[in-house]
Amino acid sequence: MYQPRAHTPRGHALTPARAAALAALLAPVSTLVIEDDGTGEASASPAVSVGAHLPDRTVLVRSYSKSHGPDLRIAVIGGAAEPVERVRVLRSFGTGWTSRVLQDALAHLLTDPAAGEIVARARLAYAERRDGLAAALAERGVPTGNRDGLMLWVPVADESGALVTLAAHGVAAAPGSRYQIVPSGPHLRIATSRLHDAPFPLPELADLIALAARPR
Known part of the structure; x- marks a missing residue:
């Protein structure tokens, strides 16, 4: 697991060249890559992912509490189908379910032009x-x-x-x-x-x- 941008506390951000180099290093092994994009859209750096090179072994976790409000404690995951499905199943039948109200609120904010302008500012x-x-x-x-x-x-x-x-x-x-x-x-x-x-x-x-x- 690593932070692809806005690294805490150094503020580093992954570059396309660095992503390619990491992917080449990881290619011979079966390591699952988890990218913790905790700052999300509040980050000044563009989103760069090792998943562009290793899509079947990379999972991105992007939080929206910093960019859209601290009360919106929700993150979205995407990437390799097998680990993402395992997370979905575990959360569907456990105590860690995610509020439907928060999911709907985030979906609205991510598609609302006015909200996008506020986040950009x-x-x-x-x-x-x-x-x-x-x-x-x-x-x-x-x-x-x-x-x-x-x-x-x-x-x-x-x-x-x-x-x-x-x-x-x-x-x-x-x-x-x-x-x-x-x-x-x-x-x-x-x-x-x-x-x-x-x-x-x-x-x-x-x-x-x-x-x-x-x-x-």
Whole structure:
């Protein structure tokens, strides 16, 4: 299983060349590929899938809670017939059934032109907020590198000290150690989707994050 775009927390996105390379690597084995497209249509990157090369061994799971509303906790799956049918059967006869009301609501939203325009504006706004904060941090000597997603992966000198500094100024962040299997240095995960709700202007927020990133 992997995230094809808006990777948490690095913001990576699968490219056609990378998809082809992965498919070539997986071709000799029988591994089932599961693509977790959790950001869905809120992502700024185009959808690229290994399934274009391995259609009989790839399943795409696309969530719509980020793009169409957090109360719409529903995802759609598609791909290889055998694993998709197994999921359908298990959910039909278990406690994990999906509300028909939510299914109908999503179907309406995906075919309604007005809803599509709203999602398109939201996608652009999310990208502008992320890129705006990234540019402001780069000017202050703090590199990030996220090109997609709803967050920034910010390198810091000391994770605990940076969290305390931000919290003292009313800013919450997530410790990067939660998202690392192999440690790659201290980081913070900074959410960017609601920067318009910040209690101070973007330059001031960038100053604060840059301050927290420096050695104590």
